[in-house]
Amino acid sequence: xxxxxxxxxxxxxxxxxxxxxxxxxxxxxxxxxxxxxxxxxxxxxxxxxxxxxxxxxxxxxxxxxxxxxxxxxxxxxxxxxxxxxxxxxxxxxxxxxxxxxxxxxxxxxxxxxxxxxxxxxxxxxxxxxxxxxxxxxxxxxxxxxxxxxxxxxxxxxxxxxxxxxxxxxxxxxxxxxxxxxxxxxxxxxxxxxxxxxxxxxxxxxxxxxxxxxxxxxxxxxxxxxxxxxxxxxxxxxxxxxxxxxxxxxxxxxxxxxxxxxxxxxxxxxxxxxxxxxxxxxxxxxxxxxxxxxxxxxxxxxxxxxxxxxxx
Numbered sequence: 001x002x003x004x005x006x007x008x009x010x011x012x013x014x015x016x017x018x019x020x021x022x023x024x025x026x027x028x029x030x031x032x033x034x035x036x037x038x039x040x041x042x043x044x045x046x047x048x049x050x051x052x053x054x055x056x057x058x059x060x061x062x063x064x065x066x067x068x069x070x071x072x073x074x075x076x077x078x079x080x081x082x083x084x085x086x087x088x089x090x091x092x093x094x095x096x097x098x099x100x101x102x103x104x105x106x107x108x109x110x111x112x113x114x115x116x117x118x119x120x121x122x123x124x125x126x127x128x129x130x131x132x133x134x135x136x137x138x139x140x141x142x143x144x145x146x147x148x149x150x151x152x153x154x155x156x157x158x159x160x161x162x163x164x165x166x167x168x169x170x171x172x173x174x175x176x177x178x179x180x181x182x183x184x185x186x187x188x189x190x191x192x193x194x195x196x197x198x199x200x201x202x203x204x205x206x207x208x209x210x211x212x213x214x215x216x217x218x219x220x221x222x223x224x225x226x227x228x229x230x231x232x233x234x235x236x237x238x239x240x241x242x243x244x245x246x247x248x249x250x251x252x253x254x255x256x257x258x259x260x261x262x263x264x265x266x267x268x269x270x271x272x273x274x275x276x277x278x279x280x281x282x283x284x285x286x287x288x289x290x291x292x293x294x295x296x297x298x299x300x301x302x303x304x305x306x307x308x309x310x311x
Contacts, residue, residue, distance in 0.1 A: 033119030042117045053107030054117055060102045061188045072098050102183050120296035125305050128290045135308045139301045144248045164192055165225035172214040173197045176222050190256040194222045201250035204241050209283025215276050218252055240269040243293050267294045
């Protein structure tokens with residue numbers, strides 16, 4: 001077992017070195033988007049080997065650890081902007097280790113990934129069950145992103161160190177793991193995903209009353225695991241589905257209620273408790289309901305809806 005662990009560590013170190021080298025050689029190509037409220041920047045990169053990548057850079061929340069705050073105060077260099085009586089406004093330079101960027105580097109990429117992160121004007125789509133069958137389902141079957149990374153997580157071929165909890169049951173079980181956007185430490189922006197083991201469920205559209213046992217299981221065991229590992233109580237956690245999801249294998253998002261995560265509000269998110277309640281009242285709710293969401297201008301699904309609604 002130790003030899004296997006050592007080999008895995010070597011592979012990870014080599015992968016990190018390769019990624020570092022790729023980034024050093026890459027050149028800025030374009031800013032795909034920025035989000036001032038979440039302190040995020042999406043940068044398109046080009047590499048001499050002809051490949052492209054996307055760097056997703058996010059400023060990390062401040063640590064609330066006493067030692068980090070003391071270090072911040074000790075290293076702070078004030079640059080006054082203005083002053084009025086007892087009120088002063090400053091830029092502050094601090095120890096770089098206290099001002100890290102939580103980043104994700106995706107490479108090599110294709111046009112669909114570039115389109116995913118490019119900021120465009122958004123529009124509302126009202127998806128009837130009929131439109132789901134004639135537009136969305138064909139879109140998923142033809143254009144959904146590769147799910148290999150999901151299966152790697154479920155089968156423990158990667159990101160094993162990010163697993164918070166697992167219920168291995170093939171029917172109702174799931175893996176709860178730290179989302180790639182979370183540093184795994186700062187509780188203020190805790191973000192974990194519960195990915196179901198069962199294949200074939202793409203989104204809430206596929207859920208019926210027969211899936212309630214799985215949903216109860218994912219909710220209750222995830223909340224318990226988060227409480228045991230991170231100390232957050234049930235009423236401090238927001239749990240929800242995305243619709244449309246970013247990948248089409250059923251999963252639930254769990255975030256700290258304090259955290260204003262991207263796409264965690266109306267038009268993007270459906271609360272897990274609401275999904276459960278709807279299915280308890282009507283087992284076919286998501287088969288029969290009109291679901292509303294937004295898509296960007298130029299998005300392939302948006303184009304397909306516009307084409308369908310013209311006819």
